[in-house]
Amino acid sequence: MHDALNDIDLIIYDLDGTLIDSAPDLALAVDDMLQTMNLAPAGVDRVRDWVGNGSRRLVERALEHSGAFNADGAGSEQVDEALALFMDAYARHPVSRTYCYPGVIECLKAQQARGISQALVTNKPSRFIEPILDAMGLEGFFSHTLGGDSLPQKKPDPAPLAHVARALDIAPQRVLMIGDSRSDVQAARAFGCRCLAVTYGYNHGEPIAALNPDHLLDSLEELV
Numbered sequence: 720m721h722d723a724l725n726d727i728d729l730i731i732y733d734l735d736g737t738l739i740d741s742a743p744d745l746a747l748a749v750d751d752m753l754q755t756m757n758l759a760p761a762g763v764d765r766v767r768d769w770v771g772n773g774s775r776r777l778v779e780r781a782l783e784h785s786g787a788f789n790a791d792g793a794g795s796e797q798v799d800e801a802l803a804l805f806m807d808a809y810a811r812h813p814v815s816r817t818y819c820y821p822g823v824i825e826c827l828k829a830q831q832a833r834g835i836s837q838a839l840v841t842n843k844p845s846r847f848i849e850p851i852l853d854a855m856g857l858e859g860f861f862s863h864t865l866g867g868d869s870l871p872q873k874k875p876d877p878a879p880l881a882h883v884a885r886a887l888d889i890a891p892q893r894v895l896m897i898g899d900s901r902s903d904v905q906a907a908r909a910f911g912c913r914c915l916a917v918t919y920g921y922n923h924g925e926p927i928a929a930l931n932p933d934h935l936l937d938s939l940e941e942l943v
């Protein structure tokens with residue numbers, strides 16, 4: 720068994736950039752929103768770097784990039800309208816070009832067989848979680864799933880991690896967070912649990928190794 724799993728009773732996974740490559744569908748929805756607003760499309764290579772802090776921040780980054788903001792930033796009304804367009808577009812095609820990374824299902828099955836509890840904490844709005852997990856064949860593995868809007872705080876705040884661990888009565892020292900971005904590493908540090916980062920995810924275009932996670936993996940297959 721991989722060292723990262725020593726003394727671990729609960730694994731909390733991130734979703735986007737860790738279990739699934741959702742950037743192509745997120746980019747379609749962002750570009751759909753921008754087109755409706757008569758702004759130029761952003762494209763998947765930019766959108767990938769904007770994922771990880773929830774849909775509102777994604778939309779703000781797209782508006783900032785497109786020049787829709789003046790120096791003082793957009794009004795929250797403008798962001799609200801853009802966010803509604805984005806959410807509608809993403810709801811129409813959440814999984815048209817989304818796929819599970821290699822080794823993910825095998826990893827989830829292996830930990831399930833070992834009796835390790837598994838949960839999902841994403842900054843994605845919670846309404847998208849179930850349809851995406853169902854379409855990817857990832858349903859049935861997680862005792863808890865939390866989205867960016869499930870609690871008042873989201874990653875990098877440790878609150879969603881603490882919420883799940885408390886519900887399962889598991890101490891932080893026995894929890895492993897697996898993610899792709901700085902929010903995941905920072906949430907794990909703040910909660911006091913161990914942290915494993917995958918190298919293939921998004922992390923705003925920066926190498927995740929710079930954040931010194933406890934473990935780095937190129938594939939979740941290595942945890943099987």
Ligand SMILES: O=C(O)COP(=O)(O)O
Pocket residue numbers: 733734735736770771772773774840841842843844900
């Ligand atoms: O920012 C998002 O919407 C989702 O990001 P996460 O699944 O990597 O937390």
Ligand SMILES: [Mg+2]
Pocket residue numbers: 733734735736737771898899900920921
């Ligand atoms: Mg992520």
